[in-house]
Amino acid sequence: MIERRYYGEFGGAYIPEILVSTFEQLVAAFNDAKADPDFWKEYENIMATYSCRPTPLTFAENLTKHFKGPRFYIKREDLNHTGAHKTNNVMGQGLLVKRMGKSRVIAETGAGQHGVATATMAAKFGLSCTIYMGEVDVARQRPNVFWMERLGAHVLPVRDGTRILKDAINEALRDWTTNMDDTHYVLGTACGAHPYPEMVSYFQSIIGQEARMQILDREGKLPSRIYACVGGGSNALGIFSGFFDEPVELVGVEAGGKGLDTGQHASRLASNNGTPGVAQGYKTYFLQNREGQMKETHSVAAGLDYVGVSPILASLREEGKVRFEAATDREVLDAFSLTVEKEGLIPALESSHAFAQAFKEANELGEGDIILINQSGRGDKDIFTIADAFCDPQWRKFIQKKAEEYGA
Amino acid sequence: MLETYLRNRLDEKEILLMTHIVLGYPSFDDSFRIIEAMVASGVDLMELQIPFSEPTADGPVIVHANQRSLEGGATLKDCFYLVEKATHSFDIPFLIMSYYNILFRYGVRRFVADMSQGGILGSIIPDLPPEEGQEYLDAMQKHGLAPILIFSPTTSLDRMRYISSFGKGFIYCVARKGVTGSNTKFSEGSATYLTKCRKSTSLPLALGFGIKEKSDIDFLKGKADIAVIGSQTIRIMEQQGVDSVRNFICSLR
Numbered sequence: 001m002i003e004r005r006y007y008g009e010f011g012g013a014y015i016p017e018i019l020v021s022t023f024e025q026l027v028a029a030f031n032d033a034k035a036d037p038d039f040w041k042e043y044e045n046i047m048a049t050y051s052c053r054p055t056p057l058t059f060a061e062n063l064t065k066h067f068k069g070p071r072f073y074i075k076r077e078d079l080n081h082t083g084a085h086k087t088n089n090v091m092g093q094g095l096l097v098k099r100m101g102k103s104r105v106i107a108e109t110g111a112g113q114h115g116v117a118t119a120t121m122a123a124k125f126g127l128s129c130t131i132y133m134g135e136v137d138v139a140r141q142r143p144n145v146f147w148m149e150r151l152g153a154h155v156l157p158v159r160d161g162t163r164i165l166k167d168a169i170n171e172a173l174r175d176w177t178t179n180m181d182d183t184h185y186v187l188g189t190a191c192g193a194h195p196y197p198e199m200v201s202y203f204q205s206i207i208g209q210e211a212r213m214q215i216l217d218r219e220g221k222l223p224s225r226i227y228a229c230v231g232g233g234s235n236a237l238g239i240f241s242g243f244f245d246e247p248v249e250l251v252g253v254e255a256g257g258k259g260l261d262t263g264q265h266a267s268r269l270a271s272n273n274g275t276p277g278v279a280q281g282y283k284t285y286f287l288q289n290r291e292g293q294m295k296e297t298h299s300v301a302a303g304l305d306y307v308g309v310s311p312i313l314a315s316l317r318e319e320g321k322v323r324f325e326a327a328t329d330r331e332v333l334d335a336f337s338l339t340v341e342k343e344g345l346i347p348a349l350e351s352s353h354a355f356a357q358a359f360k361e362a363n364e365l366g367e368g369d370i371i372l373i374n375q376s377g378r379g380d381k382d383i384f385t386i387a388d389a390f391c392d393p394q395w396r397k398f399i400q401k402k403a404e405e406y407g408a
Numbered sequence: 409m410l411e412t413y414l415r416n417r418l419d420e421k422e423i424l425l426m427t428h429i430v431l432g433y434p435s436f437d438d439s440f441r442i443i444e445a446m447v448a449s450g451v452d453l454m455e456l457q458i459p460f461s462e463p464t465a466d467g468p469v470i471v472h473a474n475q476r477s478l479e480g481g482a483t484l485k486d487c488f489y490l491v492e493k494a495t496h497s498f499d500i501p502f503l504i505m506s507y508y509n510i511l512f513r514y515g516v517r518r519f520v521a522d523m524s525q526g527g528i529l530g531s532i533i534p535d536l537p538p539e540e541g542q543e544y545l546d547a548m549q550k551h552g553l554a555p556i557l558i559f560s561p562t563t564s565l566d567r568m569r570y571i572s573s574f575g576k577g578f579i580y581c582v583a584r585k586g587v588t589g590s591n592t593k594f595s596e597g598s599a600t601y602l603t604k605c606r607k608s609t610s611l612p613l614a615l616g617f618g619i620k621e622k623s624d625i626d627f628l629k630g631k632a633d634i635a636v637i638g639s640q641t642i643r644i645m646e647q648q649g650v651d652s653v654r655n656f657i658c659s660l661r
Contacts, residue, residue, distance in 0.1 A: 016464070017537065018561075018562055170462055174586075177587060178587070
């Protein structure tokens with residue numbers, strides 16, 4: 001029997017028969033690991049020695065002064081190895097791969113962060129590695145492709161469908177149905193068939209555990225609100241998980257793209273456009289047409305540009321435990337600039353969505369309140385994307401000159 | 409109903425032929441002409457695929473056909489219209505193949521009722537394991553339609569028995585790991601696999617994934633009851649046009 005897990009009416013395991021035994025093996029390995037007290041210690045140890053954990057909690061003094069209200073704290077997931085929270089999940093799954101004795105990993109990637117994280121894990125653990133990436137994303141994320149290839153991964157551009165993240169997931173699934181004997185699929189977010197939503201959240205919960213201890217240590221009380229951006233939802237679930245069932249308002253911020261009324265966004269829960277559906281192995285809210293065909297999505301941040309969302313978050317919304325909002329591309333760039341200028345922090349465009357919403361709502365809170373923002377990734381490595389987003393003229397000149405040097 | 413038809417047919421033929429098309433590819437008119445050609449060349453039953461934007465169990469040829477059909481504006485209404493036209497025009501069983509989201513969005517019970525209304529005898533939903541399929545299985549039973557369930561080379565004997573307990577009509581045995589359309593090397597291993605499938609169910613067995621030519625079908629005689637031709641007819645049609653389909657199917661016998 002397939003082990004299925006539902007969160008309210010969402011989740012499940014809609015898997016083709018060919019993968020059933022592979023999922024059984026993965027569920028068993030994950031359940032064994034969870035039950036083994038040494039496993040979490042091994043995980044914490046590798047995250048401490050390979051990836052700077054625990055990551056710091058930074059008091060944002062200048063933002064606090066600027067908004068003349070709540071105290072801003074930033075959880076610094078950007079300081080992880082490879083620059084984002086993605087490595088938490090990847091290293092955890094890497095340890096499971098070792099337990100299962102497999103020799104190859106595959107992954108999908110959108111912005112390239114998850115691909116780079118997976119490639120580092122594969123290099124460290126001596127696994128062969130193939131990364132599926134939509135052709136559109138390959139074109140806009142060359143620096144990450146460069147690093148994946150230097151790390152020894154094969155990066156395969158996906159030319160089907162909309163040629164972005166969801167299509168990369170489909171192609172990774174196709175590879176897996178062929179090569180499951182020696183291959184593990186390192187899904188990058190808390191989506192997909194069971195056990196992925198639970199497993200990815202489990203590894204990401206390290207963020208929330210740390211943040212809770214850190215804020216209590218520093219301020220002696222819990223934050224009033226926590227903001228996290230939501231693509232698939234893994235960084236949000238990671239930080240939120242430390243504060244469930246507490247009087248803390250949890251806010252998930254989706255990609256508002258060019259505005260919710262334009263249809264060009266990736267907001268499944270905050271807009272009225274998302275509807276329940278079943279695809280890529282699980283039931284959740286998707287951006288789809290009436291007949292269930294998936295729509296194109298848009299965001300300035302490739303990592304949020306996805307049609308589905310974690311079934312755990314879909315359920316938390318129904319229960320009223322997490323509030324969902326959307327920040328537009330414009331608001332995100334403004335929030336990014338303010339954060340860079342005031343604090344010298346460089347959040348990824350994905351993470352800047354969380355900052356944008358926190359800034360929009362800062363005046364709702366008073367001096368006694370604490371706002372906690374999850375800075376899920378760093379922006380400096382996405383310089384091509386960010387320079388483009390700002391239409392930076394000097395950068396453009398530099399690239400043109402570089403192109404001349406290459407004889408283009 | 410479907411099983412009885414297959415049994416009667418098997419009294420006359422050593423192995424039956426099931427073909428597959430993607431509705432609306434390259435167009436709905438062409439889809440109808442292809443069905444017509446396939447029936448004329450003696451195909452025993454057909455699966456009609458309703459296109460989906462995320463066809464994860466399919467390989468490149470069928471993925472491309474799904475995409476093109478949707479880009480051409482295919483809707484469920486168009487698909488059901490063609491289905492009904494086919495079932496009224498031709499005297500062979502037709503099955504629907506699609507992914508679960510199509511049924512889920514339409515309403516599973518309503519979808520099954522419409523299939524029944526349209527003269528369809530069964531359906532194949534590759535991303536719906538029986539564990540998730542209660543509503544679907546109940547509705548199929550209510551309308552006397554056959555839910556065609558799937559065995560794979562990684563399925564244990566116990567699980568085959570479990571799956572078989574929900575199946576009707578026949579069992580679709582996937583010949584190998586992977587997606588539709590890649591080459592399959594039919595060998596000793598395939599024969600052993602089919603023996604195991606046979607042991608676990610009393611339903612007829614169809615074998616699909618990678619069947620391309622007469623020698624593949626000859627190999628399956630005496631081992632499987634139905635040979636499924638999917639991607640290869642689409643390839644032939646793309647290379648040589650709709651009219652070449654008939655010759656291709658005839659060459660398989």
